[in-house]
Amino acid sequence: MTDEITLVQFPRKLGVPNPSPFCVKLELWLKLAGIPYTVEVQTMPGKAPKKKIPYIIENGREIGDSTLIIEHLSKTRGIDLDAGLSPRERALDQAVWAMCDERLYWYCVHDRWLGAGWPVIRDTFFGGIPSLVRPIITSIIQRSVRKQLWNQGAGRHTPDEILAMAKRDIAALADIVGDGPYVHGERIRSIDTVVYAFAVNMTEVKLDTPFTEAARAHANLVAYARRITEKYFPELG
Ligand SMILES: N[C@@H](CCC(=O)N[C@@H](CS)C(=O)NCC(=O)O)C(=O)O
The missing domain is CATH 1.20.1050.10 (Glutathione S-transferase Yfyf (Class Pi); Chain A, domain 2)
Incomplete structure (x- = not known):
């Protein structure tokens, strides 16, 4: 298992980290969690595992939904940004x-x-x-x-x-x-x-x-x- 994941999201546009709030949420979370990632740009939700963007690729496995991804990474990597x-x-x-x-x-x-x-x-x-x-x-x-x-x-x-x-x-x-x-x-x-x-x-x-x-x-x-x-x-x- 490698640490790094691929974050698949829409291209950056309109002067914000991403025009999709779900992509912004996930990217900021990855930064806060200290998980290394590379971005792959995708414009076709139909290619995503849940037909919505963002999703991640971790060791060849695609995982969809920003909240489920955060839950998955929190659990498998022992991260809790809300400790206390x-x-x-x-x-x-x-x-x-x-x-x-x-x-x-x-x-x-x-x-x-x-x-x-x-x-x-x-x-x-x-x-x-x-x-x-x-x-x-x-x-x-x-x-x-x-x-x-x-x-x-x-x-x-x-x-x-x-x-x-x-x-x-x-x-x-x-x-x-x-x-x-x-x-x-x-x-x-x-x-x-x-x-x-x-x-x-x-x-x-x-x-x-x-x-x-x-x-x-x-x-x-x-x-x-x-x-x-x-x-x-x-x-x-
Ligand atoms: N619950 C999903 C929502 C993601 C979502 O709604 N993404 C939109 C863009 S903001 C999308 O891909 N929509 C394409 C479609 O509905 O066909 C998450 O948290 O990742």
């Missing part, structure tokens, strides 16, 4: 983790694929497709995202309702971060990988929408994302 936290603190972190991954994520998806972020997303990700077929391909993709949002539930609400819900989650994140420097104070913990992944994808991402504006209204969330980018992704400036 109480069961209640860990439980609350679990709730925040779920809020980000399973709720806030979908508001972000709505903003980017069906909302005000779409023109930039379309040009950034699909600008290379020949212009004759581009509208056909992008409308197929939008239709699939609309279906996912409907099935998840967020897609049944109006854009205003979605934004209002997003604003409540964003305000909760800002309150959780507080004065920082990290969620639990001086020491960065596993929950920071998730909170940062979303914070950076709302405050530093090169998108100007009511959703990103709502996040940028929280100066402490902006400062938190900046702090972590500067320390762990200094190449982003």
Whole structure:
């Protein structure tokens, strides 16, 4: 068994470590855990073991899902970034983790694929497709995202309702971060990988929408994302 793993993720775009918060979460976690990794870029989720990106390759074995990967690596390599936290603190972190991954994520998806972020997303990700077929391909993709949002539930609400819900989650994140420097104070913990992944994808991402504006209204969330980018992704400036 070798220590090093391959992190398979989307290419870096939009001025953030990754436009996918799940990729940012996992990459920051690997850095904090001190696990050496090389990045392989993949744009086709269909090639991933769970048909979603990111995934890792460890000794030839593909493992999908950022949270399951973190659990797997924590267990097999004896890593606990949360040592010393109480069961209640860990439980609350679990709730925040779920809020980000399973709720806030979908508001972000709505903003980017069906909302005000779409023109930039379309040009950034699909600008290379020949212009004759581009509208056909992008409308197929939008239709699939609309279906996912409907099935998840967020897609049944109006854009205003979605934004209002997003604003409540964003305000909760800002309150959780507080004065920082990290969620639990001086020491960065596993929950920071998730909170940062979303914070950076709302405050530093090169998108100007009511959703990103709502996040940028929280100066402490902006400062938190900046702090972590500067320390762990200094190449982003
Ligand atoms: N629960 C997964 C979620 C990953 C995920 O949703 N990835 C998105 C990109 S942000 C994806 O690959 N979507 C492709 C698709 O749904 O077809 C994780 O934590 O890794």
